[in-house]
Structure formats: structure tokens, C-alpha cells
Amino acid sequence: MKAALVRSFDAPPRCEDVPAPVPAGDDEILVDVLAAGLHPRVRSAADGSHYTSGGELPMVPGIDAVGRTRDGELLYFVAPDSALGTMAERAVVDRRRAVPLPAGTDAVAVAAAMNPAMSSWVALRRRIALAEGAAVLVLGATGSAGRLAVQIARRLGAARVVGAGRDARRLALLKELGADEAVSLDGAAGEVADRLARAAADVDVVLDYLWGRPSEHAMRALLTARADRARTLAWIEIGSVAGPDLALPSALLRAADLRLLGSGQGSVTTAGIVAELPSLAEEIASGALAVRARPVPLARVEEAWNAPVAPGERVVITP
Template identity: 65%
Template sequence: MRAAVVRSFENPPRYEEFTTPRPTEGQVLVDMLAAGLHPRVRSGANGTHYTSDGRLPLIPGVDGVGRLPDGRRVYFVADGDAPGTMAEQALLDPRQSVPLPDDADPVTIAAAMNPAMSSWVALRRRTEFRPGRSILVLGATGNAGRMAVQIARHLGADRIVAAGRDPKRLALLTDLGATDVVSLAGDPAQSADKLAEAAADVDVVIDYTWGAPTERAIPALLSRRTDRSAPLDWIQIGSMAGPDITLPSSVLRAANLRIMGSGQGSVTAAGIIAELPSLMTELSKGTLTVAALPRPLAQVEDAWTAPTEPGQRVVLTVTT
């Protein structure tokens, strides 16, 4: 088969011949239709993701839409031990797949499920998010952050504070449901102060940044809370600004801060899969939107490095 193949962590994948994977017990070989080029895919392909084992060559891709031997279309999350989904064919475990509605667009589903899944699962599995609660999306200008704003609105949030560095992308978020936007550009101390002023009393933080922005944001928010005993669920999902923070111990004693992660391991595979049908329904209905940019799999090397417009998600497509 033909596939996107990574042979060096320093270079983008190339379109090459690769051995077709052979299914073992419980696996099915599917014809791929579409696979999204997510940040998670990029970090796996450059060896920086926390699940990377350093082995090469590899086929990137963590999910996608494929066609089963009986013709049905499914969205699936690839097993961690299987070759990736950016290929003409891929392996799936039927337990990690959900059928596409008849009217669903494979490219849209491949573009949106991964970025939407992070906050959808976090707000439904890692915290008890109810209508009327408030939320801060830290790192809201990425695709996953944009989705988090929409999902928070859909789940009934009464206040949605969106924070990010890109002013062009930040300005677009009010149309998606953000009630307040905060720029993280410029002086870090001033940014933390503005963030605290807007979001000190939120109930939940969805954090895609970590690193220095989070290190400054946590003390700033907690020092401004009207009621420090009110729980604040800080859900760590991404680490765009760095993998580590330093947090004074007094912060944890002086407020009811609950830091947790949401991702592979903190939520079971079964729990993640259980959330996918309802998420796919909302995507198919257009409740949640994404700007998908389809590119043929054969153009993977160019697609990997080409710039995109705000909100766009590249999807590699296979014609079968």
C-alpha cells in the first residue's frame, strides 16, 4: 500500500510504499477515507509526544474515517500498537469505532473529532459540568480551544472566558460563544492580571497551554476568587507553552484547587469511545463547526509544512 512514512523525526513524512498491515485477532483492515493532521499527530511524528517510543519508520495518524469490508463507514481511534491512519489502509479494533451517520461528511468528521474530543470528554468525564457553570479556556486560539468554546456553549455554560495569544483568532471566538476574551500577548504579568480580572470566579479551566502561562495564571486567579473554598477544576489537556510548571505549596492550601489531566490513561479507552456517538451527532448536525482543509494523501509532505488560516484543520484524504 501507499502511506505517509516517517523515517526521521527531523523531517516531514513522505508518500511511499509500505507493507500493508496484517490484522490479528480482533482487528479489521479498513480502506482509509480521511485522517486529520492534528497537533497530536505532529508530536508523534517528531518523537516528542509522551507516548513516543522512538521507533522508526512509522506511519503517523491517530484516528480517521475508514470503510469496512462490508461498505460501512466508521470513525475510529487507532490502537497505540498499530500503524497510523495516514495510509491507504489501516487496522482498527471495532470496539474503538463508531458508525458514521448517512449524511456525515468523512472529511469534517476526520477534522473535528480529535480536537473536539479533548474538551468534550474532559467536561463530561473529568468534571461534573452543568448548565449555568462558567469556564476559562486557556489556549483558546488553537483548533481544540476553538472547539472547547463551542462545546462549553453547547453544554450550557453561562460565561465562557477565552484566552490566547493570536489576536486574529481571538477576535473570532465571540461569534462561537465566548462571552469574554483575554489576550495573553505582551507583558506576562499584565496578561495574568487581566486573566484574573476576567476569570477569577470560573468553575472550570480547560488548559491547553501549561508552562509559563499556567504557572502565572493559577496564583493570579486564586488570589482574586470571591470564595476560595469554592472548587476550581483545572483540567490539563495540552502543553503548548511547556511541559512543566512550578507551583507554590501555599496555593494548594489557600484555595480549593483541583488539578487533573484528561487524556490517554486518565480516561479509559472505553470511556472515551462511549462519548464519541453523541459528539459525532452534534458534528453531523452542524452544532459544532470546523474548517476542514482536505489534501490528497499523496501530497502529505507539502500539506505537513504549508501554512493554514485560523481555524483550519488539514485532512489527508484517500480516494477508493
């Protein structure tokens, strides 16, 4: 069969011939892959930088996909952490990690949205109990996952949602997605801190896709401007596109009720993540979440790998 194949962590995958996978366990079946999302998580696995990477090469990238069974059933599934991913004509599916989809579901839209949407959906349903009427700040709201996080926070009961990011074009689109306010993170640190303090000092939850220096400054700005510092602020670290580390002054932890959490593989069990898939798949399949997908044939995976994408767009490989 044809598959995207990574032979070096320093180069994008190429479409090559590989042996077809074979189901091994009682819960495994073979499906024809219809669509597999090119997510940041997929890129980091393919360049060896993800924290779960075992350094095994060659590898077929892809962590999830939509596929069709021999009987015509449509499934969204999550692949195990292995060298045999989902960017191929066929893939083995463990039914315990799969969700049936209604006939007629847009496979490309589901493949584009499930992974980025899962980050905020799982965080708000598994890492905390989001109170009805809470206020949420999304740091990094101009990326695909951040745009979906704005919508999901609203769908899950947030009364106020603030989105923050650098890209002015993408920030301008956030209010159409349900954000009450969009805050630019571009400019001098003091100016950015003032903007964040005015817009989001009293939020209940921060969904953080940035980390690094931007989060370091944002944390200080919010906590020092907070009207009631004893009111809990749940800061959920989801991504680290701005840097893997930050400096956290001990005084901030003593002077405010800051609760730092992470959300991802390990902090949430596989069973917990899988349990959230049906309800999230229903949201996406129903069209409740705005999704921008760009399908690209598997044969063009090498050129699509590092090609620029439009604001909020997600590349989906279609075998």
C-alpha cells in the same frame, strides 16, 4: 498500498509504497481510509516527542480516521498505539474502537474535528461533572482544540465561557463561537494577570491547553482575585504547548480550593474515551460545531506537514 511513512524523527513523512495491513483478531476489519486528521498529537508521535512514543521506526502516522468498509458502512475509528497508523489508503479497524456514522456524513469534517474536540468533551464529561450554569475559562482558545472547547463548554451547559489566547485575529472570532469574553494573553505579565482576573476570577473550570509560564501566571491571577477562595476551581491540564512544567507555590494550594487534574491517555481509560465517541460524532456530523478543515491528498503529505494553516483550520489527509 500508498501510505505516509516516517523514517526519521527529524523529517516529515513521505508518501511511499508499504505492505497493506492484515486483520488479525475477530473484531478487526480492513477499511478504505477516506480522511485522517493531521493533529498535534500526530505530529508529536511522528517526531518522537509524545509521552507515549516507543521510538519505533519506520512508522505510519495517524491516530484516527474515517473509513469505509467493504459493505459501504462509514466508520470513525481510533487506532491503537502502534507503528501502523491511519495515514494510508487502507487501515485495520478494531470495531471496539469504532463508531458508525450516518450515510452522507462529511468524512473530512469528522476527521478534522473528532480528535481536537475529544480533548474538551472527554475532560468535561469524564474528568469532572460540569454543573449546569457553570463558568469555564479556556486557556489557549485560539487553537483548533481551544476553539472547539469554547463551543463544547457551551453545548454541555456552561452559562459563561471565557476564551484566552495570544493571536488577536483568532481571538476576535471567539465570540461568534459562543464565548462571552475573549482575553488577550499578549503583553506584560502584570497586564495579562489584570485582564484575566477581571474576566475569569470566579470561573468554576479551567481547560488548559497551554501550561508552562502562561498557566503559572494565570493560576496566580485567578486564585488571588477570587471572591470566594473556598469555592472549588477545577483546573484541567489538557495540553502543554507553552511548556511542560510550571512552578506552583504551596501557598496557592493552601489559600484556595484548587483541584488539579489531567485529561488524556492514562487519566481516562480507553474504554471511557471510546464510550464518548458516539455522542461527540453525532454533534460533529449534525453540524452543531463549527469546523474548518483543509483536505490535502496523501501524495502531498510531506509538503503539507509543516505548512502554515489559517486560524482554526485543521489539515486532513485524504488518501
